[in-house]
Amino acid sequence: MSVINIQEKFNLFSDYWSPKKIGELNEQQILLAKIKGEFVFHKHDNEDELFMVQKGVLEIHLRDKIITINEGEFYIVPKGVEHKPVAKEEVFILLFEPLTTKHTGDIVANITVEAYESI
Amino acid sequence: MSVINIQEKFNLFSDYWSPKKIGELNEQQILLAKIKGEFVFHKHDNEDELFMVQKGVLEIHLRDKIITINEGEFYIVPKGVEHKPVAKEEVFILLFEPLTTKHTGDIVANITVEAYESI
Numbered sequence: 001m002s003v004i005n006i007q008e009k010f011n012l013f014s015d016y017w018s019p020k021k022i023g024e025l026n027e028q029q030i031l032l033a034k035i036k037g038e039f040v041f042h043k044h045d046n047e048d049e050l051f052m053v054q055k056g057v058l059e060i061h062l063r064d065k066i067i068t069i070n071e072g073e074f075y076i077v078p079k080g081v082e083h084k085p086v087a088k089e090e091v092f093i094l095l096f097e098p099l100t101t102k103h104t105g106d107i108v109a110n111i112t113v114e115a116y117e118s119i
Numbered sequence: 120m121s122v123i124n125i126q127e128k129f130n131l132f133s134d135y136w137s138p139k140k141i142g143e144l145n146e147q148q149i150l151l152a153k154i155k156g157e158f159v160f161h162k163h164d165n166e167d168e169l170f171m172v173q174k175g176v177l178e179i180h181l182r183d184k185i186i187t188i189n190e191g192e193f194y195i196v197p198k199g200v201e202h203k204p205v206a207k208e209e210v211f212i213l214l215f216e217p218l219t220t221k222h223t224g225d226i227v228a229n230i231t232v233e234a235y236e237s238i
Contacts, residue, residue: 005192025167025195026217028147048144073124076144096215098145 006032006054010092012119017111019095019103021118031095031116039085042105049077049097056091060084125151125173129211131238136230138214138222140237150214150235160203161224168196168216175210179203 001023009022009032016036023030032054041061051058052074060067060075061084069075077083085093104112120142128141128151135155142149151173160180170177171193179186179194180203188194196202204212223231 001195001197003186003188003192003194005189007191023169023193023195025169025215026147028145028215030169030193050142050144050149067122069122070124072126073122074142074149075122076120076142078120096144096147 006094009119010034010054018113019116021116024099027099028096029099029101029116031097032119033093033095034090035085035087035093036090037087040104040107040109040111041082041084042107043080043082044077044097044101044105046079047098047101048079049083049101050095051075051077051085052094052096054092054094056087056089058091058093059086059088061086125213128238129153129173137232138235140235143218146218147215148218148220148235150216151238152212152214153209154204154206154212155209156206158204159223159226159228159230160201161226162199162201163196163216163220163224165198166217166220167198168220169214170194170196170204171213171215173211173213175206175208177210177212178205178207180205 016034019031019033021029053069053071058069063082135153138150138152140148172188172190177188182201186194
């Protein structure tokens with residue numbers, strides 16, 4: 001494989017809520033996403049999911065509280081925990097999760113992406 | 120768990136070649152390290168290893184070429200591939216690898232750390 005420049009990968013797409021795969025190792029994948037607005041509440045029964053903010057401010061709404069993640073910070077949503085990403089303004093995120101992780105977890109919504117494009 | 124600020128975690132230590140654990144998910148760990156100078160050639164027979172540069176310029180020497188990784192870039196060393204990290208000046212890196220990954224892989228050197236401190 002080659003060296004991956006994260007910002008250059010972000011420059012390759014502009015659609016929201018559609019993660020792009022930029023790396024894979026040990027049955028895990030590294031995804032980039034641009035998001036704006038509200039996602040849907042969902043959970044992943046068997047996978048923890050890491051959200052690292054590259055630009056902007058990400059809120060992760062849990063059922064009992066709101067987690068705020070700023071640029072240069074990350075948060076791990078444990079398996080089984082319902083969560084809803086919310087971006088009041090455009091946010092760029094890096095995700096780290098198992099290859100088996102479904103986009104909207106235990107639900108299917110209009111927003112659901114079945115297979116991620118590699119860029 | 121709480122939100123992790125990567126720069127704040129870097130501020131907590133100054134020793135070189137001694138990775139600190141800042142997160143764990145799906146049997147994988149997220150480590151931070153400050154490095155300067157040359158490591159030793161080693162390999163991990165069963166684990167891919169991701170090097171993401173947070174500050175400075177990292178060289179990964181392979182047996183047949185040198186990979187240069189700048190700030191905001193990452194590189195995945197595939198399992199079984201001999202590699203030697205080299206930092207001509209101080210470099211801050213984030214590592215992503217399975218919990219089972221040994222510091223210096225298939226060898227033991229003076230530099231080897233057996234268990235990583237969590238910070």
